Amino acid sequence: MVIVFQSKPSLIAGGVVAGPLEKRSIFSQYFDANYDDERWQMKTNEQGHRKMVEEACEFAMKKAGVKKTDIDYFMGGDLVNQMTPTNFAARDLDIPFIGLFSACATSISSIIVASLLTEVGASNFALAGASSQHNAVERQFRYPINYGSQKPQTAQWTVTAAGYALIGKHHEEYPSIEAATVGKSVDYGMDDPFHMGAAMAPAAFQTIQSHLAQRNQKIYHYDLILTGDLGQLGLKLLKGMFVESGIKSEELTPLRDAGAEFYGQDETFQSGASGAGCSAAVFLSYVIQQMRAGTFKRVLLVATGALLSPLTFQQGETIPCTAHAIEITMK
Amino acid sequence: MEKEQYQQLEQNVTPKPPYFKNVAKAFLVGGLICTIGQAVSLFYIIFFDFTEATAGNPTVATMVFFAMILTGFGLYKKIGQFAGAGSAVPVTGFGNAVISAAIEHRSEGLVLGVGGNLFKLAGSVVLFGVVSAFFVALIKFILVTIGVVSW
Amino acid sequence: MAMTFVFAFFVGGIICAIGQLLMDYGKLTPGHTLSTLVVAGAILDGMGLYEPLINFAGAGATVPITSFGNSLTHGALAEAERHGLVGVLTGMFEVTSSGISAAVVFGFIGALIFKPKGNVD
Structure with a gap:
């Protein structure tokens, strides 16, 4: 069931900070800061991760000229066990907080909840977003950082970045959140943790299809439909699913993927x-800035998440995935 | 779209691993590591009091030392990405598995972190090495006892 | 002597190539691959085939992880010959301690001096 926001909450500002390797990203010019130290001068990766969340929030607040005390809610999450980086950042931010976990789709699930709080009048300003830190995530989901395993061509690289949006009441000068679709947990029997794009593509397909159908829209109504982190192969699969459903491939040009474009054509990144920070960083820097510059008028942001854990993989389970979408417009 | 139909699409889109290239790279790097091992062996035989039969132990220890240096400077993972099994199968790969886990878990302290996680990757090698050695030796012992084979 | 280097290269390379096939064709994780090779080394030694391979290829046979299974079995067999059934258990680590002890010691030292870095370069 699609959610239509009558009050059209605004995406007032986005704060995005990223790690040293993310300077290579084709989107890095849109980020607010790239840090040279992947641990943010902290002792552990997890502490650096927390710091990153705080700084992304600070940037979002600073751009809008609001203070911590003006913020009513903080919604967010990450991929570390029990989401301690975000939970600990919430402790320091000292704002009423709900942690949300939708794996790499958390950026959008957070924004949906923040928009609902705004819609019902409970929130004037809310921070919503997600983050991931390469070292902290890899050690948990895969191998130690320095372990020499061979990653296949299907593998993807977890981004070190945090993206947080400031969601507020409707203002014409900012992009408006018109509608949202909450995705189901979809499982097409994929079980390879080094091929997440294949696992997530069906979830993105279902969410986009359901959103378009219920909004009575076609793909060409959008200037951009941007999925989160399907990667190059996942995007190919998503387009393949649309083609098999009877849509001509030339109609699919608005369909792009943040993960596939993030590091350009660099083969190092397969x-x-x-990562949760991938979609958050691209959505809340590049997309917002391009909307405000007038490049895009109507955008569908579809964050995709693989809902697995190392435990479920080792127990031989397949990978359920989800995708959440928000429709944003700019006058 | 049905699951089976999607799995068909996935099979078509997903590139197959470059089998020949991967095997060739594993062969070259693995062979090279063993050749370096042979040189280390020779070093111990010539300059220390080791024979060809006993040089294996110090050789293995030295190779693991090299693995520590390469792991610590983040080079072993690059070799691993290139060589696959070529750098995983030699004892340096065993060393890399232990040492990378140790470095990784330093942030949780020496006892709970390093101590508790040292063998989290390499433990299976120790487990299956010891258990298979046990059963192989047991079977041979039984076969010798009933007179089928001799020591 | 020079020929041993050539044999070391080829035998070591072939064992690694088999490992790569197990990973790519067999779709095994590195952990499963190494465990399989260790078991193979133990069985080869039980059949008396690994020792000749070491004599032939030197480090080409002692450096790959298969030699770990071989030396565990070798220690167990040697003790079993001397002390009977009890030797099967007690002899296991007699020959093979260096790989494990080196990994443990260097792991500890490594943990003290290095930090994990995520950069690809």
Whole structure:
């Protein structure tokens, strides 16, 4: 069921900070800061991760000229066990907080909840977003950082970045959140943790299809439909699913993927970027800035998440995935 | 779209691993590591009091030392990405598995972090090495006892 | 002597190539691959085939992880010959301690001096 926001909450500002390797990203010019130290001068990766969340929030607040005390809610999450980086950042931000976990789709699930709080009048300003830190995530989901395993061409690189949006009441000068679709947990029997794009593509397909159908729209109504982190292969699969459903491939040009484009054509990163910070960083820097510059008028942001854990993989389970979408417009 | 139909699409889109290239790279790098091992062996035989039969132990230890240096400076993972099994199968790969886990878990302290996680990757090698050695030796012992084979 | 280097290269390379096939064709994780090779080394030694391979290829046979299974079995067999059934258990680590002890010691030292870095370059 699609959510239509009558009050059209605004995406007032986005704060995005990223790590040293993300300077290579084709989107890095849109980020607010790239840090040379992947640990943000902290002792552990997890502490650096927390710091990154705080700084992304600070940038979002600073741009809008609001203070911590003006913020009513803080919504966010990350990929570390029990989301301690975000939970600990919430402790320091001292704002009423709900942690949300939708794996790499958390950026959008957070924004949906923040928009609902705004819609019902409970929130004047809310921070919503997600983050991931390469070292902290890899050690948990895969191998130690310095372990020499061979990643296949289907693998993706977890991004070090945090993206947070400031969501507020409707203002014409900012992009408006018109509608949202909450995705189901979709499982097409994929079980390879080094091929996440293949697992997530069906979830993105279902969410986009359901959103378009219920909004009575076609793909060409959008200037951009941007998925989160399907990677190059996942994007190919998503387009393949649309083609098999009877849509001509030339109609699919608005369909792009943040993960596939993130590091350009650099083969070091195999199929592209991934991680909760990937979609958050691109959505809340590049997309917002391009909307305000007038490049895009109507955009569908579809964050995709693989809902697995190392435990479920080792127990031989397949990978359920989800995708959440928001429709944003700019006058 | 049905699951089976999607799995068909996935099979078509996903590139197959470059089998020949991967095997060739594993062969070259693995062979090279063993050749370096042979040189280390020779070093111990010539300059220390080791024979060809006993040089294996110090050779293995030295190779693991090299693995520590390469792992610490983040080079082993690059070799691993290139060589695959070529750098995983030699004992340096075993060293890399232990040492990378140790470095990784330093932030949780020496006892709970390093101590508790040292063998989280390499533990299976120790487990299956010891258990298979046990059963192989047991079977041979039984076969010798009933007179089928001799030591 | 020079020929041993050539044999070391080829035998070591072939064992690694088999490992790569297990990973790519067999779709095994590195952990499963190494465990399989260790078991193979133990069985080869039980059949008396690994020792000749070491004599032939030197480090080409002692450096790959298969030699770990071989030396565990070798220690167990040697003790079993001397002390009977009890030797099967007690002899295992007699020959093979260096790989494990080196990995443990260097792991500890490595943990003290290095930090994990995520950069690809």
